[in-house]
Amino acid sequence: MADATDQRKPTERLAELIERQEAPAVQAFLASLGGLDTVRAVSHLAEDDLVALLELVEAPTAAELLERLPDDQATGVFEIIQPATAARILEEMPSDAQADYIGELEDDEARAILAELEPEEAREIRELCEYDEESAGGLMITEYVEVRSGRSIGQVIDDLQAGAEEYRSYYIQYVYVVDRKGRLVGVLPFREIVLAPRSAIVDDLMISDPVSISADTPLDELEHFISQQRFFGVPVVDARGVLVGVLRRRSVEEAVSDRSDETFRAVAGIVGGEELRSMPLRLRAGRRLSWLSANIVLNVLAASVIAANQDTLEAVIALAVFLPIISDMSGCSGNQAVAVSLRELTLGVLRPADYGRVLLKELGVGLINGCALGLLVGLTAFLWKGNVWLGLVVGLALALNTCVAVVVGGIVPLVLKAFGRDPALASGPILTTVTDMCGFLLVLSLASALLERLI
Amino acid sequence: MADATDQRKPTERLAELIERQEAPAVQAFLASLGGLDTVRAVSHLAEDDLVALLELVEAPTAAELLERLPDDQATGVFEIIQPATAARILEEMPSDAQADYIGELEDDEARAILAELEPEEAREIRELCEYDEESAGGLMITEYVEVRSGRSIGQVIDDLQAGAEEYRSYYIQYVYVVDRKGRLVGVLPFREIVLAPRSAIVDDLMISDPVSISADTPLDELEHFISQQRFFGVPVVDARGVLVGVLRRRSVEEAVSDRSDETFRAVAGIVGGEELRSMPLRLRAGRRLSWLSANIVLNVLAASVIAANQDTLEAVIALAVFLPIISDMSGCSGNQAVAVSLRELTLGVLRPADYGRVLLKELGVGLINGCALGLLVGLTAFLWKGNVWLGLVVGLALALNTCVAVVVGGIVPLVLKAFGRDPALASGPILTTVTDMCGFLLVLSLASALLERLI
Numbered sequence: 001m002a003d004a005t006d007q008r009k010p011t012e013r014l015a016e017l018i019e020r021q022e023a024p025a026v027q028a029f030l031a032s033l034g035g036l037d038t039v040r041a042v043s044h045l046a047e048d049d050l051v052a053l054l055e056l057v058e059a060p061t062a063a064e065l066l067e068r069l070p071d072d073q074a075t076g077v078f079e080i081i082q083p084a085t086a087a088r089i090l091e092e093m094p095s096d097a098q099a100d101y102i103g104e105l106e107d108d109e110a111r112a113i114l115a116e117l118e119p120e121e122a123r124e125i126r127e128l129c130e131y132d133e134e135s136a137g138g139l140m141i142t143e144y145v146e147v148r149s150g151r152s153i154g155q156v157i158d159d160l161q162a163g164a165e166e167y168r169s170y171y172i173q174y175v176y177v178v179d180r181k182g183r184l185v186g187v188l189p190f191r192e193i194v195l196a197p198r199s200a201i202v203d204d205l206m207i208s209d210p211v212s213i214s215a216d217t218p219l220d221e222l223e224h225f226i227s228q229q230r231f232f233g234v235p236v237v238d239a240r241g242v243l244v245g246v247l248r249r250r251s252v253e254e255a256v257s258d259r260s261d262e263t264f265r266a267v268a269g270i271v272g273g274e275e276l277r278s279m280p281l282r283l284r285a286g287r288r289l290s291w292l293s294a295n296i297v298l299n300v301l302a303a304s305v306i307a308a309n310q311d312t313l314e315a316v317i318a319l320a321v322f323l324p325i326i327s328d329m330s331g332c333s334g335n336q337a338v339a340v341s342l343r344e345l346t347l348g349v350l351r352p353a354d355y356g357r358v359l360l361k362e363l364g365v366g367l368i369n370g371c372a373l374g375l376l377v378g379l380t381a382f383l384w385k386g387n388v389w390l391g392l393v394v395g396l397a398l399a400l401n402t403c404v405a406v407v408v409g410g411i412v413p414l415v416l417k418a419f420g421r422d423p424a425l426a427s428g429p430i431l432t433t434v435t436d437m438c439g440f441l442l443v444l445s446l447a448s449a450l451l452e453r454l455i
Numbered sequence: 456m457a458d459a460t461d462q463r464k465p466t467e468r469l470a471e472l473i474e475r476q477e478a479p480a481v482q483a484f485l486a487s488l489g490g491l492d493t494v495r496a497v498s499h500l501a502e503d504d505l506v507a508l509l510e511l512v513e514a515p516t517a518a519e520l521l522e523r524l525p526d527d528q529a530t531g532v533f534e535i536i537q538p539a540t541a542a543r544i545l546e547e548m549p550s551d552a553q554a555d556y557i558g559e560l561e562d563d564e565a566r567a568i569l570a571e572l573e574p575e576e577a578r579e580i581r582e583l584c585e586y587d588e589e590s591a592g593g594l595m596i597t598e599y600v601e602v603r604s605g606r607s608i609g610q611v612i613d614d615l616q617a618g619a620e621e622y623r624s625y626y627i628q629y630v631y632v633v634d635r636k637g638r639l640v641g642v643l644p645f646r647e648i649v650l651a652p653r654s655a656i657v658d659d660l661m662i663s664d665p666v667s668i669s670a671d672t673p674l675d676e677l678e679h680f681i682s683q684q685r686f687f688g689v690p691v692v693d694a695r696g697v698l699v700g701v702l703r704r705r706s707v708e709e710a711v712s713d714r715s716d717e718t719f720r721a722v723a724g725i726v727g728g729e730e731l732r733s734m735p736l737r738l739r740a741g742r743r744l745s746w747l748s749a750n751i752v753l754n755v756l757a758a759s760v761i762a763a764n765q766d767t768l769e770a771v772i773a774l775a776v777f778l779p780i781i782s783d784m785s786g787c788s789g790n791q792a793v794a795v796s797l798r799e800l801t802l803g804v805l806r807p808a809d810y811g812r813v814l815l816k817e818l819g820v821g822l823i824n825g826c827a828l829g830l831l832v833g834l835t836a837f838l839w840k841g842n843v844w845l846g847l848v849v850g851l852a853l854a855l856n857t858c859v860a861v862v863v864g865g866i867v868p869l870v871l872k873a874f875g876r877d878p879a880l881a882s883g884p885i886l887t888t889v890t891d892m893c894g895f896l897l898v899l900s901l902a903s904a905l906l907e908r909l910i
Binding site: 161227253264293302306307350361 | 802816
């Protein structure tokens with residue numbers, strides 16, 4: 001790795017070589033970098049340099065580079081690169097990746113690229129694109145070996161040898177056995193082929209009635225499925241039982257991991273897809289702002305509670321010091337409960353209807369932590385101003401509001417999920433608004449009730 | 456699935472069957488539930504019922520149930536179950552899972568369980584436990600097929616056939632070829648065995664000088680490694696080149712996904728491990744409180760800025776309405792930047808030394824979004840009180856503080872990473888404290904400078 005003072009150099013040197021159109025030098029330079037440094041150098045390139053790079057290098061190298069870039073950056077490339085180049089690169093990718101990239105494009109962009117491919121390949125990609133991205137059909141690959149029922153092991157081995165070149169990049173832990181109509185009737189583990197005589201018939205060795213999944217199985221079920229099964233891959237069939245692809249464990253795991261990255265982004269207010277600092281400023285600022293603007297409305301709404309109780313605040317100005325503390329601490333407590341609910345929903349140990357359980361479990365935590373935090377803050381207030389009533393007001397308000405926050409935080413994700421909304425995206429803002437309003441109201445009405453003791 | 460009114464029933468029915476010690480009825484009931492409902496029913500069991508369940512069912516079923524429970528819950532079980540039962544269940548698990556569970560236990564608990572296992576198996580688990588959990592050694596499995604260099608394909612096939620029963624649960628896309636001293640000299644793809652005559656010698660067919668990784672390779676590098684390679688598994692060697700295990704892609708992906716779950720938890724303030732609502736209340740409240748208490752100190756620190764400027768606030772009480780807004784909005788803006796930095800660090804497109812790049816990139820977003828948000832809030836203030844100076848003070852303060860927040864939010868994770876701290880855990884609290892203090896100071900000093908215009 002280059003040292004810190006020299007940090008921008010790989011990208012700059014790469015950009016220079018690209019501008020000079022020196023293909024061999026570029027290839028050699030990329031090879032010399034290796035590892036994460038390649039990803040870093042390439043991902044920091046300006047978009048036009050990146051496109052120039054992909055047009056410059058061999059298609060297999062270009063495909064590899066794209067697969068190693070962050071998804072959103074790679075997808076962006078396909079929107080602006082020459083269709084012929086895009087097609088050449090796509091040909092080097094497995095079918096699931098092809099469908100992912102094409103599926104992200106506008107119709108006319110996709111058509112332009114598909115027109116450059118062999119009609120058969122274009123048709124396959126188009127078919128794959130029709131499946132939901134987060135379903136077995138959207139995640140499967142179509143590179144697998146299929147044999148007709150009734151064949152002998154000898155014929156299978158001959159077929160394999162004949163197609164050896166093509167099959168090398170295939171998923172072949174199993175050979176899939178289909179009937180005349182293409183319906184899956186069995187799977188033949190590769191190791192059985194090793195151990196059987198050439199004359200044996202596939203049907204006698206295969207596992208009949210094999211486990212398969214339907215192409216429209218959604219990701220939730222797939223995640224659960226792979227957690228129970230040890231397969232590296234499982235055959236995917238359509239509604240008529242026709243074998244249409246193979247779903248690899250790896251693809252499901254990647255999709256699950258992508259989804260949890262998305263959850264993480266949503267919680268932090270990064271919406272509209274992954275943000276990388278190599279993206280245009282306008283896009284980055286705009287996406288972030290769209291979430292912030294919604295938030296600011298909620299914030300103003302919450303603060304209006306303070307505005308409405310300004311008299312009390314004016315009488316006991318010390319309360320103004322504690323309003324942000326109560327707002328922030330309740331937000332923190334509530335967010336912990338949100339995180340636990342999101343996690344339990346993902347793990348499947350919690351269902352959207354489990355309100356009662358969450359309410360009880362969170363109330364326990366709320367009471368304990370509310371008392372502890374309320375005591376801390378109340379004591380601080382008392383020590384600062386020497387007024388025990390001030391301590392009581394802010395302490396009690398925080399204690400009660402902590403209970404509200406954990407219960408709301410625990411339940412809001414369930415409600416959103418039940419209504420088919422993304423709990424990760426909206427739980428935080430809803431929680432904060434509720435706890436802020438409730439917290440401000442508690443402090444200011446308690447203070448108003450005890451006003452004579454506070455002044 | 457049962458309907459909402461009947462939601463607790465599976466767990467209760469299961470608990471009842473367990474108490475009656477009706478093993479066949481329990482097995483039948485679990486089978487009838489299937490899918491996520493089993494996970495849910497079992498994970499909601501009280502701890503002693505869960506232990507009773509695992510002692511009641513067959514060891515393979517118990518192993519399967521444990522592997523499907525959330526990790527922390529499964530680990531907890533091993534701490535309290537009878538060592539003999541634990542050993543019986545462990546025997547049904549792959550070596551990496553065995554080492555994970557044993558590695559989490561106290562020394563004496565682990566010893567008690569290992570004493571119940573065959574000495575050879577116990578020794579293997581102990582060896583696996585010595586590797587760092589997030590290294591190739593800690594993630595590899597030891598169930599693989601190894602053959603000595605110089606053998607014929609016929610001998611290999613005979614060996615495979617002889618061990619067929621044991622090998623069925625093994626990872627065998629490859630057979631690993633080792634020399635006399637156990638050092639890895641080649642890998643033999645299973646499909647080559649299919650296509651070769653019995654008389655062929657392993658050494659002539661194997662891929663010599665195969666890709667392998669060192670047992671101490673850390674997870675970061677493994678993640679990058681699997682993103683570049685298409686292997687389902689890769690041989691793991693020790694410092695002398697001796698084959699010690701096979702690392703499956705799946706294990707790396709699971710470890711990566713566990714780590715990102717941990718990041719997510721850390722950001723939300725769930726510390727000390729995963730929280731499930733089935734855990735004891737004391738543990739849940741205590742862990743959450745430990746993080747909240749640190750936060751409250753930071754909060755009081757930030758609020759002390761308000762206390763120090765109480766005169767200004769007293770003079771212009773309307774400002775008190777905007778302090779929580781500025782605190783919260785700056786926190787939101789900063790957290791977006793934190794999320795982008797965490798993600799870029801994970802993807803490897805950002806290094807801890809890239810301060811300059813982050814500063815520039817964030818400043819752009821900060822200026823645009825700061826102006827937009829400042830304008831919105833300033834306008835709100837102006838419309839509310841009809842005082843343009845009030846609008847100017849709060850708008851300008853929010854605009855400036857947004858710039859501070861995104862820059863601090865973008866850079867803090869890099870600093871923490873550079874110092875070897877967990878950026879996910881500490882970035883949020885540090886960010887909030889800095890932006891709160893800075894935001895309150897901006898509002899109150901601007902107001903103090905323009906005090907005559909505001910009253």
